[in-house]
Amino acid sequence: MDVSSCDVLVVxxxxxxxxxxxxxxxxxxxxxxxxxxxxxxxxxxxxxxEGGAAAVIKPNDSLDEHAYxxxxxxxxxxxxxxxxxxxxxAPVEMLRLEHWGCPWSRQPDGRVAVRSFxxxxxxxxxxxxxxxxxxxxxSLFQTTLKYEAIQRYDECFxxxxxxxxxxxxxxxxxxxxxxxxxAITAKAVILATGGCGKVFPFTTNGAIKTGDxxxxxYRAGAPLKDMEFVQYHPTGLPLTGILITEATRSxxxxxxxxDGYRYLQxxxxxxxxxxxxxxxxxxxxxDRLSQAFVKEQAKGRTLEGPYGxxxxxxxxxxxxxxxxxxxxxxxxxxxxxxxxxxxxxxxxVRPVVHYMMGGIHTxxxxxxxxxxxxxxxEAACVSINGANRLGSNSLTECLVxxxxxxxxxxxxxxxxxxxxxxxxxxxxxxxxxxxxxxxxKTDGKERIAPLREEMHxxxxxxxxxxxxxxxxxxxxxxxxxxxxxxxxLQLDDRSYTFNTELTAALELSFxxxxxxxxxxxxxxxxxxxxxxxxxxxPQRDDDKFLAHSLAYRSPEGPPRIEHLPVTITRxxxxxxxxxx
Amino acid sequence: xxxxxxxxxxxxxxxxxxVSVWWWLQKRSYAQFVLRELTSVFVAFFAVVSLWQLHxxxxxxxAYAHFMAxxxxxxxxxxxxxxxxxxxxxxxxWFNLAPTAIVVRLRGKRVPDFVIAGMNYLVWLVxxxxxxxxxxxx
Amino acid sequence: xxxxxxxxxxxxxPEEEAEPxxxxxxxxxxxDWVVLDALNYIKDQxxxxxxxxxxxxxxxxGSCGMTVNGEPKLTCAVFLSDYLPGPIRVEPLQYFPIVRDxxxxxxxxxxxxQKVKPWIIxxxxxxxxxxxxxxxxxxxxxYKQFSMCINCMLCYAACPIYGLEPGFVGPAAIALAQRYNxxxxxxxxxxxxxxxxxxxxxxxxxxxxxCTKVCPENVDPxxxxxxxxxxxxxxxxxxxxxxxxxx
Numbered sequence: 001m002d003v004s005s006c007d008v009l010v011v012x013x014x015x016x017x018x019x020x021x022x023x024x025x026x027x028x029x030x031x032x033x034x035x036x037x038x039x040x041x042x043x044x045x046x047x048x049x050e051g052g053a054a055a056v057i058k059p060n061d062s063l064d065e066h067a068y069x070x071x072x073x074x075x076x077x078x079x080x081x082x083x084x085x086x087x088x089x090a091p092v093e094m095l096r097l098e099h100w101g102c103p104w105s106r107q108p109d110g111r112v113a114v115r116s117f118x119x120x121x122x123x124x125x126x127x128x129x130x131x132x133x134x135x136x137x138x139s140l141f142q143t144t145l146k147y148e149a150i151q152r153y154d155e156c157f158x159x160x161x162x163x164x165x166x167x168x169x170x171x172x173x174x175x176x177x178x179x180x181x182x183a184i185t186a187k188a189v190i191l192a193t194g195g196c197g198k199v200f201p202f203t204t205n206g207a208i209k210t211g212d213x214x215x216x217x218y219r220a221g222a223p224l225k226d227m228e229f230v231q232y233h234p235t236g237l238p239l240t241g242i243l244i245t246e247a248t249r250s251x252x253x254x255x256x257x258x259d260g261y262r263y264l265q266x267x268x269x270x271x272x273x274x275x276x277x278x279x280x281x282x283x284x285x286x287d288r289l290s291q292a293f294v295k296e297q298a299k300g301r302t303l304e305g306p307y308g309x310x311x312x313x314x315x316x317x318x319x320x321x322x323x324x325x326x327x328x329x330x331x332x333x334x335x336x337x338x339x340x341x342x343x344x345x346x347x348x349v350r351p352v353v354h355y356m357m358g359g360i361h362t363x364x365x366x367x368x369x370x371x372x373x374x375x376x377x378e379a380a381c382v383s384i385n386g387a388n389r390l391g392s393n394s395l396t397e398c399l400v401x402x403x404x405x406x407x408x409x410x411x412x413x414x415x416x417x418x419x420x421x422x423x424x425x426x427x428x429x430x431x432x433x434x435x436x437x438x439x440x441k442t443d444g445k446e447r448i449a450p451l452r453e454e455m456h457x458x459x460x461x462x463x464x465x466x467x468x469x470x471x472x473x474x475x476x477x478x479x480x481x482x483x484x485x486x487x488x489l490q491l492d493d494r495s496y497t498f499n500t501e502l503t504a505a506l507e508l509s510f511x512x513x514x515x516x517x518x519x520x521x522x523x524x525x526x527x528x529x530x531x532x533x534x535x536x537x538p539q540r541d542d543d544k545f546l547a548h549s550l551a552y553r554s555p556e557g558p559p560r561i562e563h564l565p566v567t568i569t570r571x572x573x574x575x576x577x578x579x580x
Numbered sequence: 581x582x583x584x585x586x587x588x589x590x591x592x593x594x595x596x597x598x599v600s601v602w603w604w605l606q607k608r609s610y611a612q613f614v615l616r617e618l619t620s621v622f623v624a625f626f627a628v629v630s631l632w633q634l635h636x637x638x639x640x641x642x643a644y645a646h647f648m649a650x651x652x653x654x655x656x657x658x659x660x661x662x663x664x665x666x667x668x669x670x671x672x673x674w675f676n677l678a679p680t681a682i683v684v685r686l687r688g689k690r691v692p693d694f695v696i697a698g699m700n701y702l703v704w705l706v707x708x709x710x711x712x713x714x715x716x717x718x
Numbered sequence: 719x720x721x722x723x724x725x726x727x728x729x730x731x732p733e734e735e736a737e738p739x740x741x742x743x744x745x746x747x748x749x750d751w752v753v754l755d756a757l758n759y760i761k762d763q764x765x766x767x768x769x770x771x772x773x774x775x776x777x778x779x780g781s782c783g784m785t786v787n788g789e790p791k792l793t794c795a796v797f798l799s800d801y802l803p804g805p806i807r808v809e810p811l812q813y814f815p816i817v818r819d820x821x822x823x824x825x826x827x828x829x830x831x832q833k834v835k836p837w838i839i840x841x842x843x844x845x846x847x848x849x850x851x852x853x854x855x856x857x858x859x860x861y862k863q864f865s866m867c868i869n870c871m872l873c874y875a876a877c878p879i880y881g882l883e884p885g886f887v888g889p890a891a892i893a894l895a896q897r898y899n900x901x902x903x904x905x906x907x908x909x910x911x912x913x914x915x916x917x918x919x920x921x922x923x924x925x926x927x928x929c930t931k932v933c934p935e936n937v938d939p940x941x942x943x944x945x946x947x948x949x950x951x952x953x954x955x956x957x958x959x960x961x962x963x964x965x
Contacts, residue, residue, distance in 0.1 A: 039771075039773065039781065040824070040828070040869075042779075042780065042868075042869050043771075043773055043779045043780060043781050044779075045773070045774065045779075047774065047778050047779050047780075047868075048774050048776060048778055048779065092846055095846050095849065095850055096846060098850045098851065099838070099843060099844075099846065099850075099851065099903075100837070100838060101837065101838040101898065101901060101903065101904070103858060103861070103862060103865050103901075104850075105855075105858070106853055106854060106855050106858055107855075108854065108855060109852070109854070110852030110853050110854045110857070111850060111852065112850050131778070131866075134778055134868070135865065138865070138867075138869075142831075142836040142837050142894070143837045143838075145831065145832045145835075145836065145837060146835075146837045154825070154828070175590075177592060177817055177823070178590045178591060178592055179589075179590055180590040206773035206774040206775065206779060207772055207773045207774075207775070208773045239750055240775065240776070242775070242776045243776075329778075332777075333776060333777075336777070336795060337776070447766070448762070448766065449762035449763065491766060492765060492766035492767045493766055493767035493769075495731060495733055495767070495818070496589060496590060496733065497592070497593075497731075497732050497733060497817065497818045498769045498817050498818035498819070498821045499769070500761075500769045500770070500771075501761075501766040501767060501769075504761075585732075585733070585734060585735065585736050587732055587733045587734075592732075592817065592823070593732035593733075594732075594815035594816060594817060594823060595730050595732070595737060595738060595815065595816040596815045596816075597812075597816075599813070599878070599881040599882055603878055603881065603882075604878070606788075607788075607928075609926075609927070609928060609931070610878060610926070610928070613924075613926045613927070613928075617924065677925065677927065677944075680927070680930070680938065680940055680941040680944055681925075681941070681944030681945060681947070681948055682945075682948065683941070683945055685856075685860070688854070688856030688857075688859070689856070689859075690859075
């Protein structure tokens with residue numbers, strides 16, 4: 001076992017983690033910062049984000065418009081103080097990234113260009129063609145290389161948070177390449193591990209998005225907030241779930257059913273116009289568009305292929321020139337993975353799990369209720385996303401709240417004394433656990449893939465776009481059963497060297513915890529709001545549920561759910577109106 | 581675990597494959613590359629012969645005639661034939677590669693590759709024609 | 719059409735073996751499957767001990783580069799149907815040390831990347847309150863191509879110079895250095911040229927050109943290096959003719 005220490009440890013090397021690391025390095029030159037990630041930072045899932053990042057910069061826009069779009073998009077479950085902080089700091093954070101070299105698409109005069117996105121009244125999405133996340137991540141990563149204070153633990157898999165005297169004081173991790181156990185002590189830890197789309201079978205998310213940070217925090221006693229809110233992106237490719245960016249629709253793409261009819265007009269999203277109209281039709285919010293698909297399917301008006309039902313996304317009328325300039329990645333993806341050219345043919349799409357509005361409960365400084373533990377990005381829930389996130393808010397959220405968490409953690413760390421050396425005993429216990437439960441275990445009967453598959457089926461069937469109490473109850477039981485069976489897991493791989501079966505097992509156990517959080521929170525929320533639609537409780541219920549769900553781990557059995565009132569500052573709950 | 585393998589727990593034991601001296605036979609493009617590199621020997625040879633010729637010219641008409649006679653020997657003729665082929669290969673491959681190295685921007689837009697390569701070929705053609713005219717006019 | 723297809727996969731288990739071996743697996747043949755899908759089928763259904771890296775499955779994270787039938791490829795971007803009737807040989811990327819099975823060590827690249835200073839270098843940064851640096855679409859266009867590198871390492875695995883001379887900084891890192899040199903916001907070209915003019919830098923490249931051919935993002939690292947050489951040579955001539963003017 002190797003013991004090392006730093007002042008602030010950032011878990012996760014995506015946009016939020018790297019932004020946090022830089023914020024710490026800049027906030028306090030004396031602090032030793034480290035970024036630990038199970039993959040090399042440039043592999044982080046930020047890389048897959050396509051469409052853009054929102055921030056007010058144009059004179060026709062205003063911070064209040066951005067706040068209102070965000071809050072109404074989130075069906076009034078957003079904390080409005082958090083949203084106000086977010087929209088205020090978004091432009092500066094985006095400019096900072098511009099100064100760090102991000103290749104933003106430009107207007108002819110050299111200023112940053114913006115495009116529209118779903119649920120927005122004014123165009124405010126900055127973009128780098130349709131590889132925005134990729135460019136943001138690489139710009140951030142390359143910029144971190146400039147800071148000597150930032151140390152990296154690449155391909156080290158965190159298995160446990162070290163908590164001593166009610167304070168998070170570091171982590172235990174496996175160095176994947178050698179199987180060595182690392183105990184890294186820190187005065188503050190920031191979790192920026194991203195979401196958990198892989199809890200579901202059909203997702204835009206990469207293999208690495210297994211809710212690690214969420215489960216780590218949850219196991220350490222911090223609650224998970226609003227986990228029932230799972231965003232389905234309306235346009236993913238069938239089979240692979242590869243994301244076809246919302247920018248296809250903001251540039252003017254249409255969603256057509258099997259009769260070539262723009263069916264969104266039947267779902268209270270406005271009337272079709274030849275040119276895209278903001279906050280209308282295809283530029284409605286993601287939750288409403290995904291729900292419309294399910295209803296359209298029920299009416300028998302979707303198409304059916306080998307990988308389930310789908311509709312058509314038509315961008316042919318945009319023309320080859322515009323597609324190549326603004327949506328080149330979409331064209332490349334379609335050619336590669338569905339063998340068609342969107343310049344000439346329509347793209348088959350269906351809703352696909354994309355993003356977790358919920359996450360580790362934090363305040364507006366990224367602090368969790370566990371002292372010394374912070375969270376940012378998709379792993380966290382501040383909450384600015386409420387019951388449904390607006391497209392292009394998440395990349396910006398990574399920057400704004402990554403920076404905030406970094407600054408807060410730096411300030412906290414600067415006040416702490418040396419960390420407690422007694423925690424190495426905890427690390428030894430963790431090492432023993434990994435040996436006994438996985439590497440040296442010989443009497444197990446279960447294998448990873450079937451358990452994971454069953455979790456997938458269960459989540460898709462019971463915790464999808466539409467849910468009922470009865471189904472959720474059943475799902476909770478299935479998950480309990482899977483938790484039990486997980487204890488009987490047997491690995492083929494006994495090696496200490498790059499054992500990806502071991503990491504897959506640990507990821508599965510993280511996902512089972514997170515899935516329980518999702519199901520229990522969804523069961524407790526007896527209303528329909530944003531992305532959480534209960535057919536047995538179809539109305540929004542502000543009297544009872546204008547509140548966040550908090551899922552706490554209980555020693556045995558499913559999580560305990562509590563509710564916390566939403567912070568309302570200037571925008572009292574109202575109706576979500578689109579297409580008017 | 582077998583005992584004859586020197587593995588130390590928690591230490592990397594990377595396997596490094598040695599690059600074979602025949603690596604350039606692995607792929608057609610590698611072989612082509614090595615051939616292109618090899619052409620430089622022939623280019624150098626041609627340069628040496630030209631210098632030698634110049635030297636002979638400086639020595640007087642007799643020495644020059646002697647030199648020219650030697651060039652007509654079958655060995656030199658064959659060598660020149662081979663050299664010509666290699667120099668041709670050298671020129672064509674490099675001209676084709678020129679657009680990769682030379683990026684010209686006119687009014688902000690990159691001049692297309694075929695124009696850059698074409699310019700090279702054009703200069704080559706003009707130079708060859710000029711030389712031919714010089715040599716053949718009498 | 720065949721119901722199954724054979725994959726010959728390179729295995730290397732450092733704790734048990736002195737050198738790599740080959741293991742063959744029969745996997746179902748599906749028209750829509752990429753090679754990575756077949757590897758995942760093996761991992762899930764046949765042999766949990768096979769190790770490889772992957773994540774996004776859409777050709778942008780750069781994790782899953784391997785050698786497929788002798789060519790460096792992203793396994794999420796090549797289909798089983800491209801290799802009918804099989805067998806398909808899957809091996810780790812060439813020229814890197816093999817950690818285990820299909821996993822290679824790329825820490826060398828990370829060190830080299832840092833060495834070429836791939837970030838915006840300014841004498842003085844303007845305050846954020848003054849807004850963005852202006853950059854026209856044409857200016858963006860001059861470096862955009864080189865900014866598309868996903869660090870997948872296919873170009874290193876295709877570069878015999880890197881194989882023969884491990885000190886060579888290599889295609890991707892030089893392309894990224896050039897990406898910043900050509901960025902209208904950057905002022906660090908001289909610093910980077912000083913680094914890359916040394917041994918292991920641009921002059922180690924003999925223009926094999928394979929890096930450009932295997933690049934899945936059309937970055938053209940070979941072009942970046944040759945253009946860099948041209949700029950380096952021009953700078954050298956300039957400093958020779960006008961020694962007082964250089965630097």
